[in-house]
Structures are given as structure tokens and as C-alpha cells.
Amino acid sequence: MSSKIRWTGAVLGVLGIATTLVLLWMVFFWVPTERTMGVVQRIFYIHVPAAWVAFMAFGIVAICSAVYLWLKDERLDMAAVSAAEGGMLFTTIVLLTGPLWGRVAWGTWWTWEPRLTLTLLLWFIYLGYFLVRASTDNPQRGKRFAAVVGIVGALDIPLIHLSVVWFRSLHPAPVVMKPEGPSLDPAMLATLFVGLGASTLVFFSFFLFRYGLERMTQALAHREMAAQAAPRPEGAAS
Amino acid sequence: MEYLRQMSAIIWKDVVVELRTRERIAAMGGFTVLVGILFNYAIDPTVVEPQAIAAGLIWMTIVFGGMLGLGRTFSLEEEEGAFQGILLSPIPRDAIYFGKVASNFIILTVVTALVFAVFALFFGLTFGGHPLALAGVVLLGILGFVAVGTLFSAISSGTSMGDTLLPILVFPLLIPVIIYGVTATAILFAGRPVAEVDGNIRMLGAFAAVAVFAGAGLFRYVVEE
Numbered sequence: 530m531s532s533k534i535r536w537t538g539a540v541l542g543v544l545g546i547a548t549t550l551v552l553l554w555m556v557f558f559w560v561p562t563e564r565t566m567g568v569v570q571r572i573f574y575i576h577v578p579a580a581w582v583a584f585m586a587f588g589i590v591a592i593c594s595a596v597y598l599w600l601k602d603e604r605l606d607m608a609a610v611s612a613a614e615g616g617m618l619f620t621t622i623v624l625l626t627g628p629l630w631g632r633v634a635w636g637t638w639w640t641w642e643p644r645l646t647l648t649l650l651l652w653f654i655y656l657g658y659f660l661v662r663a664s665t666d667n668p669q670r671g672k673r674f675a676a677v678v679g680i681v682g683a684l685d686i687p688l689i690h691l692s693v694v695w696f697r698s699l700h701p702a703p704v705v706m707k708p709e710g711p712s713l714d715p716a717m718l719a720t721l722f723v724g725l726g727a728s729t730l731v732f733f734s735f736f737l738f739r740y741g742l743e744r745m746t747q748a749l750a751h752r753e754m755a756a757q758a759a760p761r762p763e764g765a766a767s
Numbered sequence: 768m769e770y771l772r773q774m775s776a777i778i779w780k781d782v783v784v785e786l787r788t789r790e791r792i793a794a795m796g797g798f799t800v801l802v803g804i805l806f807n808y809a810i811d812p813t814v815v816e817p818q819a820i821a822a823g824l825i826w827m828t829i830v831f832g833g834m835l836g837l838g839r840t841f842s843l844e845e846e847e848g849a850f851q852g853i854l855l856s857p858i859p860r861d862a863i864y865f866g867k868v869a870s871n872f873i874i875l876t877v878v879t880a881l882v883f884a885v886f887a888l889f890f891g892l893t894f895g896g897h898p899l900a901l902a903g904v905v906l907l908g909i910l911g912f913v914a915v916g917t918l919f920s921a922i923s924s925g926t927s928m929g930d931t932l933l934p935i936l937v938f939p940l941l942i943p944v945i946i947y948g949v950t951a952t953a954i955l956f957a958g959r960p961v962a963e964v965d966g967n968i969r970m971l972g973a974f975a976a977v978a979v980f981a982g983a984g985l986f987r988y989v990v991e992e
Contacts, residue, residue, distance in 0.1 A: 661932070677985045681918070
């Protein structure tokens with residue numbers, strides 16, 4: 530079972546790296562330069578796929594957490610924490626690439642733009658998720674607490690989104706998901722899709738490796754507990 | 768009926784304990800008055816008119832003061848396993864949660880009234896001509912705040928970080944309350960028509976409803992042994 534997870538993770542990882550290399554080639558040599566923003570727009574092919582994965586990961590955290598509280602299956606909690614770690618990594622990528630682009634396009638590193646704000650808050654909700662897990666003595670309790678944080682965070686994200694959009698909007702309007710169809714150049718759209726594929730593959734590769742690691746960590750903890758509980762065999766005392 | 772009786776038992780206990788010890792009210796009340804004094808020196812009245820930023824100051828004071836009291840929601844029960852006793856009693860978990868939210872709400876309402884009084888006195892503020900709409904905005908806002916805060920207070924008091932963790936967990940989730948609450952309060956302070964804050968009141972109501980029901984549903988998993 531666990532070798533199957535590792536194999537799938539490795540296969541996805543190799544595919545992810547290969548797709549990332551193709552993506553980098555497309556971004557640097559193939560895709561046309563955007564007319565108004567210039568070269569800096571190319572960060573879009575990393576930024577948007579990372580954001581997509583960050584929010585998808587949070588969806589996985591919320592769903593696994595909710596079902597974990599219901600069924601109390603340890604595997605769901607392992608999936609939730611693995612997705613949360615991947616999600617936090619990609620949220621960090623979004624928060625690093627966004628200001629790099631914004632400095633050139635908007636002339637400022639940071640602005641209280643809705644999607645930027647939402648991503649920063651998402652990062653802090655992930656932070657709370659890990660702090661809660663790390664600061665409980667009883668691991669079962671930590672898992673339940675973290676699940677509650679994940680669920681409440683997911684319920685609150687739409688409300689935060691509504692409120693920050695309502696507050697102010699100056700982020701470029703969506704160019705892909707809108708009723709009249711994408712307004713992006715076909716080559717740019719193709720690059721974006723390769724980017725989405727690359728980040729999704731890399732995420733699930735991370736996810737599977739992290740899941741396998743979590744399983745081994747917990748199995749080790751169980752064995753240590755069992756070893757402490759069991760009486761020592763004669764003559765084996767140190 | 769039985770459910771209401773059990774819920775009010777929790778509320779009654781908390782309110783009576785608070786009336787006798789005045790622990791949280793004293794801490795939160797003292798805190799808010801002192802914040803008012805600090806703001807007086809932090810803001811240069813010749814540069815910024817206090818009335819212009821009153822809504823933000825009042826909300827931040829309520830939130831910071833509120834965290835102080837919310838963090839101690841379960842502190843009394845932590846001693847000598849009192850919470851085990853409540854959990855062993857035949858009260859449904861969500862009734863405990865509703866009771867705790869209600870008693871926190873009562874305490875925070877008193878503190879909020881104090882904040883308004885103190886800030887009006889210190890800064891000579893006027894609150895506009897719509898007391899009912901203002902009360903609606905503030906009460907719905909603090910209900911949402913208390914509902915989230917009570918749930919996370921149960922979490923943070925179960926961790927080794929304790930109250931320190933509470934703001935990190937609660938503040939990111941409070942953005943809607945702050946945005947809709949502060950803008951509506953500012954509109955009402957400026958004496959503009961109530962119709963302008965209809966949307967804000969609806970959103971504050973939606974937040975409070977989601978927070979209360981999510982809290983009631985999830986509380987049992989937080990206190991589970």
C-alpha cells in the first residue's frame with residue numbers, strides 16, 4: 530500500500546517536473562509578450578496556477594476535515610494535513626510572485642486588492658491550522674481542533690471574498706473564466722493550461738509523498754507506544 | 768422547552784458568576800477606558816478629526832477588548848475539572864455552546880455600551896441620528912464576533928499556547944465583520960440615511976448566522992474527550 534503511494538507520488542513528480550520544464554520553455558521562449566504589461570506579465574503563468582492549487586488544496590483540507598470529524602478515519606486527517614502543507618507552500622508562492630508583478634504593473638509591492646487580501650488571509654488560516662495541531666499535547670485533540678479550523682475557514686472564505694471585493698477592486702478582471710469565453714491570446718491560454726497542469730501534478734506529488742510520510746510517522750508513534758506498554762523481555766533490560 | 772431551560776442554566780451561571788466576581792467586565796472595561804486614553808495621545812487632533820475615524824477606533828477597541836474576555840470564556844471551567852461536570856450533565860453540546868455565546872454576548876454588549884460612552888466623552892463624538900440602525904449594526908457585528916470567538920476560545924484553551932493563539936485564529940475570520948461593521952457605523956455616524964447600510968446589515972446578519980450555526984455544529988468535536 531505505502532509503496533504504491535510512493536510510486537504514484539514519484540510518477541506524478543516526474544511528470545510534474547517534466548511539465549514544469551515545458552512550462553518554463555513556453556514562458557521564456559514561446560509565448561508572445563503581452564502588449565501593455567510587457568515581459569513581467571509572464572509571471573502570470575506561475576502566479577495563477579499557484580493560486581488555483583492553493584485554493585483547491587484548501588477545498589481538500591475542508592472536505593477531508595469535515596468527513597474526518599464524521600467518520601474518524603485517520604487517513605482523512607493525514608490527507609487533510611498533507612493538502613494543508615502543499616496548500617501553504619503554494620499560497621506562499623502566490624504571495625511572493627504577486628508583489629513581484631505588482632511592483633512593475635501597479636507600481637507598488639502591496640495593495641489592499643481583494644484577491645491579494647484573500648490570499649494573505651488564507652495563508653493565516655493555514656498558519657492557524659498548523660499552530661493548533663502543533664500546540665496540543667493530545668494528538669487526537671489536535672487533529673479535531675485543526676479540522677474545525679479548516680472547516681470554519683472554508684465557510685468563512687466566501688464571506689471574506691464578498692467583503693473584500695465589496696470594499697475595493699483594482700485587480701485585473703478575470704481573463705479566463707467569464708461568460709463570453711476567454712479573452713486571452715490562444716498561445717497565452719495554452720501556456721496557462723500547461724502551468725495549471727504542472728502545478729497540479731507537482732501538488733499531488735507533494736501530497737502523496739507527504740501522506741506516505743505522515744502514515745509512517747503515525748505508525749512509528751503507535752509502535753513506540755506499544756513498545757513502552759509491553760513488558761520488557763528477560764535480560765533485554767539496558 | 769427543556770433545551771431552553773438547559774441553555775438558560777448556562778447563561779444564568781455565567782452571568783451570575785460575572786456579576787459576583789466582575790472579573791471579565793472589570794478587565795475589559797478597564798482596558799477600553801485605557802485604550803481611549805492611549806488613543807488620545809496617539810492621534811493628533813489637529814491633523815485627524817477624531818469624529819472622522821471614530822467608527823474604526825470604536826470597532827478596534829471592541830474587538831481587542833472582546834478578545835480579552837472571550838479568551839477567558841472557559842477559564843473558570845478549566846479549574847478542578849468543572850468542564851467535565853458540565854459535559855457529564857445531560858445538556859446537549861450545542862446548548863452549552865449557545866449558552867456560552869449568549870453569556871459572552873451579554874457581557875460584550877455591556878462593554879460595547881461602555882466603549883461608546885467613553886469615546887463620546889473623551890473625543891466629543893456624535894453618533895448620528897439613527898440609534899436603532901446603529902444598535903442593529905453593532906449588535907449583529909458583535910454576535911458574529913462572539914460566535915466565532917467562543918468556538919475558538921474552546922480550541923485555544925485546549926492548546927498549550929492558550930489565549931495567545933486566539934487572535935491568530937480569530938482575526939483572519941473577522942474581516943467581514945470589520946469591513947461591513949466599520950463602514951456601516953461610519954455611514955451612520957455621518958448622519959447619512961439608514962437605507963445606505965441595508966446591505967451591510969444583511970451581510971452582518973449572514974455572517975452571524977453562519978458563525979452561530981457552524982459553531983453549534985462543530986462545538987461537540989472541540990470538547991469531545
